[in-house]
Amino acid sequence: MTPRGEQVCYADAYARSIQARVVEVVQGESTLVILDRTTFYPGGGGQPSDQGLLLRATDGRTWTVRGARKLDGEIAHELEPSPDGPPDVADVLQVDLEWARRLALMRTHTALHALCGVVWRDYGALVTGGNMEPGSGRMDFEFERMSGDLVDTIEASVNVELAAQRDVRVAVLPRDEAFAIPDLIRTKVNLLPEGIEEIRTIEIVGLDLQADGGTHVANTREVGRIKVTGYESKGRINKRIRIRLEDPD
Ligand SMILES: [Zn+2]
Numbered sequence: 001m002t003p004r005g006e007q008v009c010y011a012d013a014y015a016r017s018i019q020a021r022v023v024e025v026v027q028g029e030s031t032l033v034i035l036d037r038t039t040f041y042p043g044g045g046g047q048p049s050d051q052g053l054l055l056r057a058t059d060g061r062t063w064t065v066r067g068a069r070k071l072d073g074e075i076a077h078e079l080e081p082s083p084d085g086p087p088d089v090a091d092v093l094q095v096d097l098e099w100a101r102r103l104a105l106m107r108t109h110t111a112l113h114a115l116c117g118v119v120w121r122d123y124g125a126l127v128t129g130g131n132m133e134p135g136s137g138r139m140d141f142e143f144e145r146m147s148g149d150l151v152d153t154i155e156a157s158v159n160v161e162l163a164a165q166r167d168v169r170v171a172v173l174p175r176d177e178a179f180a181i182p183d184l185i186r187t188k189v190n191l192l193p194e195g196i197e198e199i200r201t202i203e204i205v206g207l208d209l210q211a212d213g214g215t216h217v218a219n220t221r222e223v224g225r226i227k228v229t230g231y232e233s234k235g236r237i238n239k240r241i242r243i244r245l246e247d248p249d
Pocket of ligand 1: 109110113202212213214215216
């Protein structure tokens with residue numbers, strides 16, 4: 001089923017502000033608003049959803065969006081409670097992402113791909129999971145021989161790749177074509193639902209190619225440098241690496 005709302009974040013991660021019309025307001029434990037288009041990312045794949053504002057120009061009212069999520073295929077915006085109630089269906093609203101947060105997530109997410117790419121290329125270790133906040137994240141690998149020395153080497157290698165100014169490309173491929181790419185589905189457990197017909201891929205050109213639904217920067221130079229802030233054993237084979245973005249000088 002084609003969603004009623006255009007989901008801009010998947011095609012243009014840099015779109016932060018857009019005008020939209022309210023399609024539906026769902027009142028429950030919280031108020032959810034569905035728009036005919038949005039720049040919000042609904043969360044998923046370890047990347048938290050966006051936050052931001054909806055603004056109604058006709059009377060200047062604003063609503064704080066504390067998060068977004070998928071609801072029957074639509075991106076639903078969860079509003080902070082407002083004493084004057086939610087916007088109405090057919091209202092025209094300005095949609096504004098909290099951009100500093102989103103950009104930090106895009107940089108962090110791209111850094112995690114670079115980490116993934118280096119660990120796969122240099123050690124053949126599969127990813128088993130990951131999670132992020134703006135500016136920091138972690139990835140879990142099947143990586144039996146990981147050690148402190150190796151982690152220092154990995155940090156240096158990731159920073160070399162980020163500094164190489166590699167382009168980051170988004171593509172949408174038919175399922176068969178995507179599955180024909182060796183190593184594309186690099187997660188240990190393939191979480192892609194049966195019946196999905198198109199696969200979105202993110203490529204750090206020359207380093208990493210993954211099936212992925214998140215938002216990323218367009219070139220690794222925008223990430224800057226990373227620091228490995230810790231590593232842990234989650235068992236004999238499963239290891240966790242934590243990173244954060246280094247603040248630019
Ligand atoms: Zn990603």
